Amino acid sequence: MSNSTDFKLDSGFFKGSNAEWVARKDAITPRGVAVGQSFYADKALNAELWDIEGRRYIDFGSGIAVLNTGHRHPKIVAAIKEQLDHFTHTAYQVVPYASYVSLAEKIAQRAPGKSTKKVTFFTTGAEAVENAVKIARSYTGRPGVIAFNGAFHGRTFFSMALTGKVMPYKRGFGPFPGDVYHAVFPNPLHGVTTEDALASLAQLFKNDIDPARVAAFIFEPVQGEGGFNPAPADFVEGLRKIADEHGILLIVDEIQTGFARTGKLFASQAYNVEFDLMTFAKSLAGGMPLSGVCGRADVMDAPQPGGLGGTYAGNPLAVAAAHAVLDIIDTEKLEERAVVLGDRLKARLNGLKTKVPTIADVRGPGSMVAVEFLDPKTHAPDADFTKRVQAEALARGLMVLVCGVYGNVVRFLHPLTIEDTVFNEGLDILEAAILAA
Incomplete structure (x- = not known):
């Protein structure tokens, strides 16, 4: 078996623009694999992610609820490295x-x-x-x-x-x-x-x-x-x-x-x-x-x-x-942390109800929180408003996910290990996005 240690990932993996990689993706992967973002990840840590062009995003999606402990938690990285040696x-x-x-x-x-x-x-x-x-x-x-x-x-x-x-x-x-x-x-x-x-x-x-x-x-x-x-x-x-x-x-x-x-x-x-x-x-x-x-x-x-x-x-x-x-x-007492973060998020969203009548409901235990948007006149699900909130948030550097049978719910899945400063920054962006939508 070779003992060479000079193996590296394909050098093209980290190079090129997001647009170039979107074009390559469209040419080689089927449309049935829907991709939510038009940028490509380069690195991530806890609740923050940077794309290959250096832009920073706060991650309130956690890879669809996979990263309660955040991106690349040191204890998880260490455990995987130790197992690799066995x-x-x-x-x-x-x-x-x-x-x-x-x-x-x-x-x-x-x-x-x-x-x-x-x-x-x-x-x-x-x-x-x-x-x-x-x-x-x-x-x-x-x-x-x-x-x-x-x-x-x-x-x-x-x-x-x-x-x-x-x-x-x-x-x-x-x-x-x-x-x-x-x-x-x-x-x-x-x-x-x-x-x-x-x-x-x-x-x-x-x-x-x-x-x-x-x-x-x-x-x-x-x-x-x-x-x-x-x-x-x-x-x-x-x-x-x-x-x-x-x-x-x-x-x-x-x-x-x-x-x-x-x-x-x-x-x-x-x-x-x-x-x-x-x-x-x-x-x-x-x-x-x-x-x-x-x-x-x-x-x-x-x-x-x-x-x-x-x-x-x-x-x-x-x-x-x-x-x-x-x-x-x-x-790290993440069960308790989930309640603290979720309560802060729900308080911020509920505080917007008087300014944004499209907010019909804020719900969820702990940090499994959602906000549902209905047309205030017809009470019909407002998927268009929901998409605008998601787009406005992303433009400001915050990733959130949409769900619901009618596509009118924003769900929040921030890492439970997120730093208070980053969480507060995310809440400020979310509020601005809802008000702008």
């Missing part, structure tokens, strides 16, 4: 490693609920969702799965079927796997109550699927792509009751909500409900690809040996990063 891959199912088992123990110990739990790791959030459904079907012997409108559970075929939003995720990709159904998710701003949502399940049982054929309900404690809509406590309790009545498992999808984002390690800790299975991913490994399923031990043990796994599932570099992430959450 090995980068064995395939856990071929040659196991202790760090995987230890991380599983940590997740199980901190997961909500009193039941004895087991944990397995995968690579992506969609992969975790699909495996949770596999486990539920194996345990119950039933095929059906019920998700909710506005849900996002991934882009693979089965997770896409679970996703409750057509554009841009479903158009042109059908037919989808069978035995997937959608019920109504509560949305008080748009007149959908908990009673409406639970009643929609009763209608499904009458019109579409016998509850005796349903393996699981799956829901997000705060809908992500659907508009950062929190699940009311009485809805979750009602869902648990219906599940128990019919022998249905309850899967909570914590992929976007997990790892201190909502002010708790897992958002589902806010409910007085036991969940059978939980999916997680995104901020678990600080930017490294890692996901997993945690659940009741008896349920998790349902699939036969070899029924779960994956070549890259539980990659050792990602596992090392995840150990560091859990340590950072504890030592």
Whole structure:
């Protein structure tokens, strides 16, 4: 094996203008991979990012909720470097490693609920969702799965079927796997109550699927792509009751909500409900690809040996990063920090309501905050105003993400490690952007 140390990345990687790279991207990658920005990253640290032309941006998107611990946290970088000196891959199912088992123990110990739990790791959030459904079907012997409108559970075929939003995720990709159904998710701003949502399940049982054929309900404690809509406590309790009545498992999808984002390690800790299975991913490994399923031990043990796994599932570099992430959450008190930052953001947004009547709602637990814009005269979703806010913010150096079934919600996913000075700067830019829009 060569001992040469003069290897470098393609020298063209960091050179050229943003416009040149956009042209190269358009020529070589398909349009189905939508890219939100027209600039290319060069370096990043905590909540700041610089493009290849030297422009600085404050990152309130965190790679879609992946960087709760910020870009390149020193502890995460150190953990990955240390693992690199041991090995980068064995395939856990071929040659196991202790760090995987230890991380599983940590997740199980901190997961909500009193039941004895087991944990397995995968690579992506969609992969975790699909495996949770596999486990539920194996345990119950039933095929059906019920998700909710506005849900996002991934882009693979089965997770896409679970996703409750057509554009841009479903158009042109059908037919989808069978035995997937959608019920109504509560949305008080748009007149959908908990009673409406639970009643929609009763209608499904009458019109579409016998509850005796349903393996699981799956829901997000705060809908992500659907508009950062929190699940009311009485809805979750009602869902648990219906599940128990019919022998249905309850899967909570914590992929976007997990790892201190909502002010708790897992958002589902806010409910007085036991969940059978939980999916997680995104901020678990600080930017490294890692996901997993945690659940009741008896349920998790349902699939036969070899029924779960994956070549890259539980990659050792990602596992090392995840150990560091859990340590950072504890030592830097990020659960408490999420509440402090979120309260400051919500106060700033609520303070603008008298000046900006288009602001219809400011919501979300901890730092999983959203602002929804409606036309003040018609109360119709105002996607155009939302796009202008996003564009105005970006022009001033702040990246924010848009979500919601109608594209009229700005969601905020700033790193929980963000410095106060940078956070305040971001809030000032956000306020200016909303007022200018």
